Structures are given as structure tokens and as C-alpha cells.
Amino acid sequence: MVLIAGLMGCASTVNRNMSNVKESSVVKEEVVQAVKFSPLKSVDVTLDSKAQTKLADNDNFSQDRLQSKINSVLSSGKYLKTQNNNSNLKLEVVVTNIRVRSGVSAILLGFLAGADYITGQVYVKDGEKVLDTFEVDISYAFGGAMGDTDTRMNWMYESFATKILEELKKLMPMAN
Secondary structure (H helix, E strand, C coil): CHHHHHHHHEEEEEECCCCCCCCCCCCECCECCCCCCCCECEEEEEECHHHHHHHHHCCCCCHHHHHHHHHHHHHHCCCECCCCCCCCEEEEEEEEEEECCCHHHHHHHHHHHCCEEEEEEEEEEECCEEEEEEEEEEEECCCHHHHCHHHHHHHHHHHHHHHHHHHHHHHCCCCC
16 A cells, blocks of 8 residues: 555656657657667756746755766666767756755655656757657655655656656667
């Protein structure tokens, strides 16, 4: 029962609604066209204006920690190689929405205080040409002992990065 409640309290999704992708993209809605594997050279995480305005109310969110986790997950999966890499491939993550409950709210009220979330647009580019784009949406509604801010934020950063890696594996499968 606790496991079922736990699974309902956490969610991570990828949305491929491509209505905002430029016509020059090789990606079509709901379809990923695989390209030859090559590790990314860089990852850049930014916040759009909406997310930027929400930072004051969400001081437990860290753009640097999110970028560090994405770098770590992609590097360990061999999808990021920042040195000795002649690739033009880069990953741009634009965080579009954030919410982080206070630790007290999360622990005492749990899901009644609403969910924490991070939403962002992810762009895989070869130079300036968009190879793939998708939205990652992570939410976390646990409370009680699992409501500790570091526990919540670590799970959210890890889940966000893992979703990106899963999508990169679809776009650029590694040769066996």
C-alpha cells in the first residue's frame, strides 16, 4: 500500500508536442529519428523569464545542482564528453516552471501542500540545427519523512537527468 501511494506521489514524463519546433528540425511530432551516436560536447541549463520570476519563492531550487546532475548522469552514460571531443553536439535545457515546497509544508502537509515540480524544454543541437526537442516534467508530492528538502530535490534532479538520458538513447543509440 505504501509503495502504491509512493508511486502516485512521484511522476516524470516526456512530452513531444512539437508545435514550437522550427521547420528545419529533423524531428517530427511523436517520432524520434535516430542519428549517429556521438557524445555531446556541452550542456547548458538556463531559466526562462517565467521560471526566473519564480526563483524568489523557490529558493531551494538550484540551477547549478540541476546542471551538475545532468552532467553526471550523461557522463556516466557516455553521452557527454566535454574534453577531447570534436563534436558540435550540445544540449540546451531551458527550465520553464518550478515549484519547491518548504520543508515544513512538505513534511507536515505532504501532498496536501501540492507537489514540487521542475519542467523544462530540452534541445539537442548540432551547432544551431535542432536535432531533437522535448519537454521533461518531474513532480514530487511525498510528505512525511520523505518530505525532507534535500531528499526531494535530489530525487527531482536525478529524475530530470535520467529522463534526458532516456531520450538521448532513443535519438542516438550506441552501437553494440
